[in-house]
Structure formats: structure tokens, C-alpha cells
Amino acid sequence: MGMKVWIDQDLCTGDGICEEIAPAVFTLLDDGLAYVKEGDKIFNPGGPEGLAAVPAGMEEATIESAEECPGECIFIEVD
Numbered sequence: 001m002g003m004k005v006w007i008d009q010d011l012c013t014g015d016g017i018c019e020e021i022a023p024a025v026f027t028l029l030d031d032g033l034a035y036v037k038e039g040d041k042i043f044n045p046g047g048p049e050g051l052a053a054v055p056a057g058m059e060e061a062t063i064e065s066a067e068e069c070p071g072e073c074i075f076i077e078v079d
Contacts, residue, residue: 002079003054005062006043009033011073018069022061025054026074034073051077 005025007018012033018026019034026034027042036043036052043050054062054076066074 004051004077008073011071013071018065021065
């Protein structure tokens with residue numbers, strides 16, 4: 001079972017909670033918005049076409065990030 005994640009930048013508040021919880025999955029850029037990443041690759045622009053695979057072992061942190069996000073902008077898809 002694989003997990004993928006994307007962020008709706010229109011909803012992102014830039015609080016950075018996701019990056020604090022799961023820095024292997026999320027990053028904040030200079031525009032103040034959060035983005036998903038796979039290793040060094042940052043998915044820009046965000047959106048469902050920019051699905052990033054969640055690294056093994058980061059599933060719980062990714063779910064926690066989505067639950068804690070004040071903008072409710074993190075969307076998770078499970079294969």
C-alpha cells in the first residue's frame with residue numbers, strides 16, 4: 001500500500017506545522033507556502049497533479065500533519 005500527498009496552496013496558511021512534524025515530506029518555500037517533496041524534488045505547483053510519494057515510515061507523521069494543519073490544505077491518497 002502506497003501513500004501519496006499533495007497540498008492545495010490556495011488553502012495553505014504558511015504556519016509550517018507540517019514541516020515541523022514531517023520534514024522529509026513537506027517544506028516551506030520563500031513564498032511562505034508549504035510544498036510536498038520527494039527527496040530533493042519539490043513539487044511546484046502544488047495540487048493533485050503534484051502528488052508526492054510518502055517515504056516509508058513517514059505515513060503516521062504525514063497523517064498527523066494533515067490533521068494538525070490549520071488551513072486543512074493537505075490531501076492524502078492511498079493506493
